[in-house]
Amino acid sequence: MDQANLSSWIGRTETTTGSVDRQMAQMIHATLGAAGTPSPTDGEPLPHLWHWCAFPPTAPMADLGVDGHPRLGGFLPPVRLDRRMWAGGALEFVAPLHVGETLTRHSTITDLSEKTGAAGPMVFVTVAHEIGGAAGVAVRERQDIVYLAIPETFTPPRKVPAPDRPVLSEPVAISAALLFRYSAITFNAHRIHYDHAYATEVEKYPGLVVHGPLQASLLMIAATRHKGRAPDRFRFRGVHPMFADADLRVMAEAATDSELKLCTVAPEGHQGLQASAIWEEGTRHD
Numbered sequence: 001m002d003q004a005n006l007s008s009w010i011g012r013t014e015t016t017t018g019s020v021d022r023q024m025a026q027m028i029h030a031t032l033g034a035a036g037t038p039s040p041t042d043g044e045p046l047p048h049l050w051h052w053c054a055f056p057p058t059a060p061m062a063d064l065g066v067d068g069h070p071r072l073g074g075f076l077p078p079v080r081l082d083r084r085m086w087a088g089g090a091l092e093f094v095a096p097l098h099v100g101e102t103l104t105r106h107s108t109i110t111d112l113s114e115k116t117g118a119a120g121p122m123v124f125v126t127v128a129h130e131i132g133g134a135a136g137v138a139v140r141e142r143q144d145i146v147y148l149a150i151p152e153t154f155t156p157p158r159k160v161p162a163p164d165r166p167v168l169s170e171p172v173a174i175s176a177a178l179l180f181r182y183s184a185i186t187f188n189a190h191r192i193h194y195d196h197a198y199a200t201e202v203e204k205y206p207g208l209v210v211h212g213p214l215q216a217s218l219l220m221i222a223a224t225r226h227k228g229r230a231p232d233r234f235r236f237r238g239v240h241p242m243f244a245d246a247d248l249r250v251m252a253e254a255a256t257d258s259e260l261k262l263c264t265v266a267p268e269g270h271q272g273l274q275a276s277a278i279w280e281e282g283t284r285h286d
Contacts, residue, residue, distance in 0.1 A: 006112055006123070009077035014107045018054035020046055024185070025099045028053055031181040032217055042100040048093060048230045049217050051131050051139060054103050056187030067203075068189035077112065079123045081147040083203060084190075086212045087124070088144045088237030093230065095138040097131070106130045110142075119155075123147040144237070154204045159270035160239050162263070168226050168252040172218055172264075174210055174244050182214045207243035210264075215242065215273040219262040222250045223277040226260065231277035242272035 020028070022042050028050055029039035040046065059070035072078045097103060111126040124146050131139040179193045191198040192209040199205045216236045224230045242248055242264060249265040258279050264272040 006077045006079065006114070009109050009125075010112050012075060012109045014075045016055050016105050016107070018056070018103050018105065019101065020050055020054045020097075020103075021100050024053060025050070027181075027185050031178070031185055032221065040099050044099050046097040046099055048224070048234070049091075049213070049220050051097055051103065051105075052213055052217075053185045054131075055105050058187070064189060067198075068191040068195075075107070075109075076125065076145070077109075079125075079147040081121065081123060082150045083148045085146050085148070085238070086143065087146040088212070088235070089216075090142045090233070090235035092140045092233050093138070094140065095132075095135055097133050097138050101133045103131060103133050118157075119151065120149050150203050152204070154206055157240055159268075160274075162249070162265040162269050162271060163251055163253045163261075165253065166251040167254050167260075168222060168250070168262075170222060170250045171247045172250055173247050174242070176208055176244050179208055179210065179214070179244055182211055186211075186213070205241065205243070207245065210242040210244060210248070210272070212236075212238045212273060215248075215264045216275060218250055219252075219264065219273065219275045220277070222252065223260050223262055223275075226252065227277075227279060229279070231260075232280040233278040234275065236273055236275035238273050240266070240270055240272050242266055248272065 025041070026039045033039060057070050063071050065071050067082065069084055106129070108128045109125060110128045113124050115122050115124065124144065127143040127145065129141040129143060130137050131141065176194070183189070183193050188211070192203050192205060193211055194208065196208055199208050219236065220234060246267050250262065251265050252260050252262040255261045258281065260277045262275040262277060266272055
């Protein structure tokens with residue numbers, strides 16, 4: 001792979017505008033919100049991570065790849081590996097965003113590296129985002145993207161066992177309908193999340209893949225409910241793919257008084273997505 005050419009993408013920037021209007025907030029709430037609770041309306045604070053629905057990738061159909069992603073070579077580098085995944089990220093929430101306000105996201109590619117692991121060659125791309133509204137920057141975010149070759153057969157990564165003594169353990173039903181709805185509200189056309197034949201026959205997964213950001217959102221909801229308010233910082237990373245049509249569990253264990261370690265857990269008892277939620281004393285942004 002032409003590493004020198006790929007490295008030229010470091011420092012590339014992109015600025016986009018978007019919004020979560022009242023109708024979109026209703027759609028997100030219908031997908032992720034607790035039954036019987038109202039959806040936030042115009043001017044009310046946007047729940048943490050809902051800004052992921054504010055900037056849909058609007059590439060036309062002709063510019064989509066076979067996998068459903070927009071073709072590379074625009075803002076993101078033209079990596080010649082066919083499997084693209086959102087591997088993890090980190091966020092700092094410094095001020096609230098609001099339903100209905102115009103949001104701006106300024107993105108910069110800050111790092112790009114090529115490695116070789118058990119799964120073969122991998123390319124990691126780090127993107128830094130600053131998201132803000134009328135009052136200025138509200139969220140600082142790091143997004144970690146990984147590119148890999150599609151294998152001949154599915155070989156699962158090493159399994160990390162679930163926590164022994166969780167302070168929180170809740171079941172979450174994962175269905176194809178939930179995956180479809182999350183793909184719809186984020187305008188994510190990656191076919192591994194809704195096209196079973198593509199997911200199993202082309203990308204060699206054993207079933208439909210649960211979005212990493214969807215799992216992160218479920219952990220954020222659980223952390224917020226457990227603590228009584230949304231965290232000030234949140235980071236997450238995928239350690240094992242999770243699949244639809246099986247109930248997973250959202251689990252957490254207390255690391256310190258101000259930090260909660262969270263994870264999604266498969267029916268087989270291993271972790272899927274790991275996260276850390278941190279509350280800073282004296283701050284409140286929800």
